[in-house]
Amino acid sequence: MSAKARESIDRGADDYVQFWAAGESGKGAYRCSECAYYVTVCRTLPVCPRCAGSSWEQVEWSPFRRALRLR
Numbered sequence: 392m393s394a395k396a397r398e399s400i401d402r403g404a405d406d407y408v409q410f411w412a413a414g415e416s417g418k419g420a421y422r423c424s425e426c427a428y429y430v431t432v433c434r435t436l437p438v439c440p441r442c443a444g445s446s447w448e449q450v451e452w453s454p455f456r457r458a459l460r461l462r
């Protein structure tokens with residue numbers, strides 16, 4: 392049984408956080424769930440180069456949204 396994969400789920404009540412595994416296809420910005428290393432992905436999720444973790448959390452990547460909302 393791997394308890395390690397599940398322990399990061401109960402981190403709070405804000406929103407549901409989905410985790411993605413290395414080798415899955417993905418696009419955008421992701422953060423390692425182990426060490427918070429940040430990567431941008433255009434095809435396939437890698438294994439974390441820092442901690443060799445394989446669980447990723449998708450990060451919203453929208454640098455312009457905030458500026459547009461100001462007006």
Ligand SMILES: [Zn+2]
Pocket residue numbers: 423424425426427428439440441442443444
């Ligand atoms: Zn990592």
